[in-house]
Amino acid sequence: MIQITNKADCCGCTACASVCAHHAISMEPDAMGFLYPKVDTDKCTECGLCEKVCAFNPNYDRSLNLPEPQIYAARHKDMHEIETSRSGAAFIAISDYVLEQGGVVYGAGYTEHFRVVHKRATSKEERNEFKGSKYVQSDLKDIFPQVKADLKQGLTVLFSGTPCQTAGLASYIGKRLREKLILVDIVCHGVPAPYIWRDYLVYLEKKYKQPIVEVNFRDKSRIGWNGHIESFIFQDGSKKEFNTYTYLFYRHIMLRPSCSKCHYTNFNRPSDFTLADYWGWEKLSPDFNKDNKGCSLLFVNTEKGLEIFEKRKEELNYLATTQELCIQPNLQHPSKFDTQWIDFEKRYEKQGFIAVAKRYGNLGWRYKYNKLKNKTKRILKK
Structure with missing residues (x-):
């Protein structure tokens, strides 16, 4: 066992x-x-x-992979799709293909109070909930058996998730049913704790004395794609921006322990496609994303992926690129955890969200003190 x-x-x-x-x-x-x-x-x-x-090990299945992935910078030709997606909407082009074949798409969406879960979509309207980054580990309860049932009925299924999720699903499904399963993973930075996200929402709603009706982990509407601004729309229609959750995320202090030893931080992906933000696209072409609306990094990892890409590439503006021009930290090694991450978890368990947000985040005097100290150092160096 x-x-x-x-x-x-x-x-x-x-x-x-x-x-x-x-x-x-x-x-x-x-x-x-x-x-x-x-x-x-x-x-x-x-x-x-x-x-x-269990596929969470260095020997996860790569038997269907090409010798090397074909790698592209990609942007959907429909600007609305780009504006409503996190990056360049390459996911929309791929998932549209599946839905137009009468297939189903699985991705990360929301249930009660913006708890992040995997959901099943049979229409573009339902699929659109999967757009955008969700910096929380999603709950996969009963999803793998649902995917298997769909495949047994002869449906084409696209499943999108983190590489550990797609590797686990591929192992569970087995090779006999894999033919109609399309896997899409992301270049993952690590998955934050569900309870921290839950308590953060409660904190904001108590602070502003009204419910949140819409969330956006990375709102690019004001400063563009390469910014990272959390935005929330409240019941009265007001929109507010924060960076408290983002600050903790980038400290690598609230990630799942397994993210510290992720086996998939390389170019040998466990999926047919890999998607990410294309940081450094300027090295490839200074004009490709000059409007700063978003640019996808797209890996085509398998023969199945190549077939689908050939059928959908007319929906995209794309440029071939290389590993050297698109390399980023989480394609080289797992995220390096903050040295205080164990203390963070212990304090959270005993004292709750506000206590850790003040001690390790940007809500308390420590953050303001360190910010002032760093600013003073910069001034003195001039």
Whole structure:
């Protein structure tokens, strides 16, 4: 049976729970809201399938991969799609192909109070909820079996997620049903804690004494694509911008422990396509994204991916690029955690969100003091 003695060894993909025919494994949250498998030993038959299906290791399946990915800078030709997407809307071009074939698309959306979950879409309107970055680990409850059921019915299925999620799904589905499964992963920075996001929303709603009705983790409407501004629309229609959650995210202090040893931070991806922001697009072409609306980095990793790209490339403006011109940290190594990340989790468990946001974030006097100190140092150097 699967036993997690070190949290860094589990990415929470749910493959082990999904493969268990005896329903002996449930996914239970820890103090940060990260889900881990828990085995009911009374139901477990010790068949070993849960251990066999786990793909969070250096030996994840790459048997369908091209010798090297074909890599592109890409932007959708429809400006509305770019403006309403996080980057260049390459995901829209790919997922439109699946929906137009009568297939289904799975991606990260929202349920009650903006809790991030994976959802199933059969129309472009439903799929549009998957646009935009969501800097929280999504809940995959019951999604893997749903994907398998769709494939058994002969449907074409696109699943988008982090590379650990796509690797887990591919292992769970198996090669027999893989033909009609299209996997899309992202160049992942690491997944933040669900409970931190939950408590942050509660904090904002209490502060402004009204519910939040819309969230945007990276709003590019005001300063463009390369900025990182959180925006929230409240019940009275007011829109407010913050960076408290973003500040904690970039400190690498609230990420899932497994992100510190991610096995997928390379060019040998576990999916048919890989998507990311294309940072450094200027090296390829100074005019390609000159309006600063957004530019996708697109890897085509498999023969299946090549076939789909050939059918959809007319929807895109694209330029071929190289690994050297698109390299970024999370294609080289896992995110390096803040040295205080363990202390952060312990303090959060004991004292709650506001306490850690003040001590490690930008809400308290420490942040203001350090900001003033750094500003003084810069002035004195001049």
